Amino acid sequence: MKLSNKLITLAATTAVIAGFIIGCAQQPTQGDPSIPRYQVDTSWPKPLRDNWIFGQVTSVAVDKLDHVWLLHRPGTLLPDEKGAQANPPTNRCCVAAPAVIEFDPDGNYVRGWGGPGQGYDWPKQEHGIHVDDQGFVWISGNDGADHHILKFTREGQFVMQVGKPGKSEGSNSRTQLGQPAAIESNPGTNEIFVGDGYGNKRVIVFDSNTGAYKRHWGAYGAVPDDAQQPAYKPGATPSKQFGNPHCVRRARDGLIYVCDRPNNRIQVFEASGKFLREFFIERETLSGDRKSTRLNSSHSSVSR
DSSP, X not given: OOHHHHHHHHHHHHHHHHTOOOGGGSOOOTTOTTSOOOOOOTTOSOOOSTTEEOOEXXXXXXXXXXXXXXXXXXXXXXXXXXXXGSSSOSSSOOEEOOSEEEEOTTSOEEXXXXXXXXXXXOOSSEEEEEEOTTSOEEXXXXXXXXOEEXXXXXXXXXXXXXXXXXXXXXXXXXXXXXXXXXXEEETTTTEEEEEEOXXXXXXXXXXXXXXXXXXXXXXXXXXXXXXXXXXXXXXXXXXXXXXXXXXEEEOTTSOEEEEEGGGTEEXXXXXXXXXXXXXXXSTTOXXXXXXXXXXXXXXXXXXX
């Protein structure tokens, strides 16, 4: 199995553990051979050490070594799921795994780390993970107080924080984020792209070495506007603003794909922010769950 499929396999496997559905493992549309079909490899990954289990699994990433990185929310375990951590223990199972877990291509555990530490603000609600070509691991959070991203070495040593928790300054701030959803890098320019996100309505770009602001843009490459937008309605004129730029992915040709989840669409840009085109996914639907899984499936296919 190719590792790109293992990424989906990991998501599907951890979905069973965490108790939620990953849409990429859905069955293909009848009669459409272009939609891939994935099967769960129940032997991958290998069992976790130390009686660990996952909470809500929010994001997975593959690095240039073909290692798979997983981000989950340890704080979402229910009391009866972490009985071994009680004092005294209420049962033998289980213990929350570290928030960040790295697996090798064969599914073996490599390392785990994450959580609050000195010199940085760990997000209140873990959301996105990205590993750049230099092996640095980037983390975002989407709690109402999470307005920053973090950069670590692959061993978990803190490197840099961009933004700070507390209050968003809106979609045109150059220093503060707004519940950032996703992170992507461009190794050729040492830039980091942030889908920003649940609070703000833009893509923002920073220098990946210094954290310095570079540029930002909203839907269609325009200046973002935080004014309340009408709810998505099939057949209506597409919104001029992002609803939630929930993913940002750089394809092999260097183009940037941004999935606007509430608006059932993906917009394509040059790395400069110049708008090129958009396309819609299940345009006639309103269901949030179905909508999000379709979009997440689509942005996975353009990035790997």
